[in-house]
Amino acid sequence: MATQKDFDNQIKPNWCPGCGDYAVLNALRRAVSDQGVEPHNLAVVSGIGCSGRFSGYMYAYGFHSVHGRALPVAQGIKLANRDVTVVACGGDGDGYAIGMGHTIHAIRRNIDMTYIVMDNHIYGLTKGQVSPRSDLGFKTKTSPSGSIETPVSVLSMALAAGATFIAQGFSRDLEQMTALIEQGIQHNGFSLINIFSPCVTFNQVNTYEWFSEHLTRVDSLGGYDPGSRAAAMETIMTHDGLVTGLLYQDTSSVSYQQRLQEYAKEPLALADLELSQSEFDRLIAGFY
Numbered sequence: 001m002a003t004q005k006d007f008d009n010q011i012k013p014n015w016c017p018g019c020g021d022y023a024v025l026n027a028l029r030r031a032v033s034d035q036g037v038e039p040h041n042l043a044v045v046s047g048i049g050c051s052g053r054f055s056g057y058m059y060a061y062g063f064h065s066v067h068g069r070a071l072p073v074a075q076g077i078k079l080a081n082r083d084v085t086v087v088a089c090g091g092d093g094d095g096y097a098i099g100m101g102h103t104i105h106a107i108r109r110n111i112d113m114t115y116i117v118m119d120n121h122i123y124g125l126t127k128g129q130v131s132p133r134s135d136l137g138f139k140t141k142t143s144p145s146g147s148i149e150t151p152v153s154v155l156s157m158a159l160a161a162g163a164t165f166i167a168q169g170f171s172r173d174l175e176q177m178t179a180l181i182e183q184g185i186q187h188n189g190f191s192l193i194n195i196f197s198p199c200v201t202f203n204q205v206n207t208y209e210w211f212s213e214h215l216t217r218v219d220s221l222g223g224y225d226p227g228s229r230a231a232a233m234e235t236i237m238t239h240d241g242l243v244t245g246l247l248y249q250d251t252s253s254v255s256y257q258q259r260l261q262e263y264a265k266e267p268l269a270l271a272d273l274e275l276s277q278s279e280f281d282r283l284i285a286g287f288y
């Protein structure tokens, strides 16, 4: 069985010292190892941004896609080869700005895969611009007088879009992150895991200390029921989205693949797709 170390490809991340993404990478390696996933059965797909480098730091199949497009690639991989555990990774700029259309439709489509978003409330790779998750009044190079746009409320948006699994973590809490990623991998459907992962270089407001002071764990709220959509929405709204843990899971979730009646019995990746000469000629003839 593969250990956490087996998912380390020995490429040293070039993230800034202290970046929250290091801990998320460790949590993902631990989670896949704990779940008995083998490197040859794991595909990690990432978008663009500092967290977009994720796919290059895992010993597994990797695909570094273009900006905001990790989810289309990841969903395609899962549909073509259902035996592969698929994890998409990116940042809040990648997934909730240019990639938001894909995020919402991936949520409601419910293909069995996991999406980890490293949410640092800023664009780090391009050196500090306002992101869709930046707070009102947040000063950056592109908002010198403070952001005048309301940040997107990702968790309530995901609930409204029909999510079957929503969790939120914090990169200072390795145990919780690992457990949430494991639950996401086990979930039968699309699992969204938003992780607060501080950008220590360009965001001097939403720091480790800031998140530690403002976050509440749902398991500290007596009797919290992650099976209740209404309770999840109320908790998210009451705490302004600053809650961590498993927020919502539909344990009777039916995945896209299960609903797709035409879904081939054999994974597309293993099928013999070679065309005979006569089939090829017939296809070509259709263009004349």
Ligand code: SF4
Residues within 6 Å of the ligand: 014, 015, 016, 018, 019, 020, 021, 050, 051, 120, 124, 125, 198, 199, 200, 201, 202
């Ligand atoms: Fe991490 Fe920010 Fe550095 Fe990017 S710029 S590696 S997000 S600390």
